[in-house]
Amino acid sequence: MEKMMIKGSRLTRLQRGFTSLPIDLPGTQFNRAIRGSRQLREEIKNIVTQRRIHLSTRKVDEDVDGLDILSSLIMDTSSDGQGLSDSEIASKLYGVIVSGYDTFSSTLAAIVMCLAELPHVYDAVLKEQRQIAESKAAGELLNWADIQKMKYSWSVACEVMRLLPPNSGTFREATSDFVYEGYLIPKGMKLKWSVHSTHKNPEHFPDPEKFDPSRFDGQGPPPYSFVPFGGGPRMCPGKEYSRLKMLVFMHNVVTRYRWEKVFPDEKFVWNPALVSTKGLPIRVFPHNKSQSN
Template identity: 50%
Template sequence: MVLLILVVVAAKYMDMDLRLLLPYLLPPAVLFISLYLVFSAYRRKPSTAKLPPGKTGWPVIGETWDFVRAGRSGTPEKFVNDRMSKYSTDVFRTSLLGDNLAMFCGATGNKFLFSSENKYVITWWPRPIQRILSFPEEIVSSSKDDSTILRRFLPEILRPEALKHYIPVMDSMAKDHLEADWSQNKQVRVLPLSKKYTFALACRLFMNIKDHAHVRRLENNFTLVSDGLVSVPVNFPGTTYHRAVKGGRIIREELLAIMMQRKTELASENYEEGAEGTDLLTRMLLASDENGRPLNERDIAYKVLGLLVAGHDTTSSAITMVIYYLAEYPHIYQKVLQEQKEIAMSKAPGELLNWEDVQKMNYSWSVACEVLRVSPPVSGTFREVIADISFAGFTIPKGWKAYWSVYSTHKNPKYFPDPERFDPSRFEGKGPAPYTFVPFGGGPFMCAGKEYARLEILVFLHNLVNRFKWEKVIPNEKIMYTSFAMPVKGLPVLLQPLQN
């Protein structure tokens, strides 16, 4: 290679035509490079690490298509189950979204991964998703800082003491939503309406945004983001992914504008904290990093957008699927109705729900948990390996990605006998064994929004069953699992108002 460079330089110096020399230069250059690569490979010590069994599939795309196709076909567990039976029931190797990946399986794998946060693994978003959520110049290879910073604030607004103040707001907004978008129609599509409700609620509680026009403007762009998260990451005009990147940019810019206005309000002596407490966005604006400096506003915008993604589609999917299964099983609907009517009858006219009311919704929550088992909103989450892992006799090298999947346990007869049967009684008494029911993850880093999601689902369900009975328009509507569980037609239902 050095000889090649010297010859090129000499040719330039002597004003020779380099094109005449190329036929003579290329063969020795190719030979030199080949010998260098062979010598380097020979010097490199062979790895003694025993990698998990499996295959990485096609170059670049790996087995991503098989993973997505299983979800779109309505059998997302097939991808995991086929490889568990072929390779290992503990951990297997695959490649998703361009990265080598170890998929941990079973209760043991879940426990190990959930207990290894910040020791062996950290939270990680695939780069195609980061491009949607983050400012281009701030895309990073991991999300350790994101997780750490968010966990400083989420417990403050999602702890029971704070959530108690949210329940009347949830109840009031659910009533208004059903009156405006459900009661005037004989037929509705559940999925888009549940998305509308959960997004408006998130805007209210996380950012203190109440104006309907403002919420709608954010929601239109957020829908583009949501649709593109699991699309083919081709950033070309007209593609779903390109629209998602554009939608993410517009929302981040909108959040920056909101923060500028909020800072003006905070500086005003007339600023008053909301009755339900300071929202997440304001808390982050008032906070400082470990060096005492205010948090970067662009970073706050990225984190708030990520939080909306994590909490919006998952909860709207869960609400939709609860309605789906209650229509499927009338006897279960009747039990839920009986429980919710007793709570409604104990309230004075116009009195909103409170914390004690929600604690009485035990059977309703068992139903919701069974829905989360058979049709979980998310299939799992990614991690980045920050230190070599030894697990089940295999080594997962530093730099690899890890993944846990709900389907290695949720529909595994080892943990849930007759797993296709819908049976809320599985969650009565002690409930499932530890690390087998994991729609919110597990261990010390379990999803901080679990209790918020529980309240949101139950408060909405309370209002719905006390106002309507419903029937599916498409009896056997297919469920597709992409970024979340969703009926392919949005679950159209016929409404029958109840006589109070």
């Protein structure tokens, strides 16, 4: 995937297309998104074709690039023995790239902002991460056991995603008739599902606007009340990967730097994806190694 350099702005254009009015006329967001999507699929398809050639001409004992997701999809013949076509693989990769780009980067940015705004939270994250760093030998990398110890940091990330979920919702179709709160929902009806419906419900999250990572202590909130990654069979498949990357990111930046916002009043808004209003410039201060902070 290292060769897939796809500009973030193009992905943002695609995200906007998802929530725009479905009018396919030149100049509309929908039209731009469709054209961008076609270009992106073509680019990915070319990469798939090159990799297929590489795989078919490699020596038998040659390592297959660590068998990344692209090689795995090309070599997969599990469904009917035929394998997937280049277009099918391009579509699958396209889905993963579009779903995993803005969501993840905007969550990292929101974590950076919250840690800048809340020094007591930053200090507690730093304490946890320093304990882990100090338990390692010089140059030793983080391992899975270290990730499991990052409980407070993960609660902070969850609290960020509760208040600033990158994905504001998606559409669902009823697969059978059912009654909800006295209303008949007929089979086939399209329903808008939104994380905002529960994330600030005071019944589950008392004083909902308050940033309080201790909400996630113990059992945490009731099932299906905290759903930044969705739920059920279509739940985000990138959840565990995102958790791992967020925690590794937090470990590395917090143990090296403090930072402050350049624009103290800067906020995040949904447009329709989560974005900072001024690009979130920050001033970064490396820790002085001779001091304890």
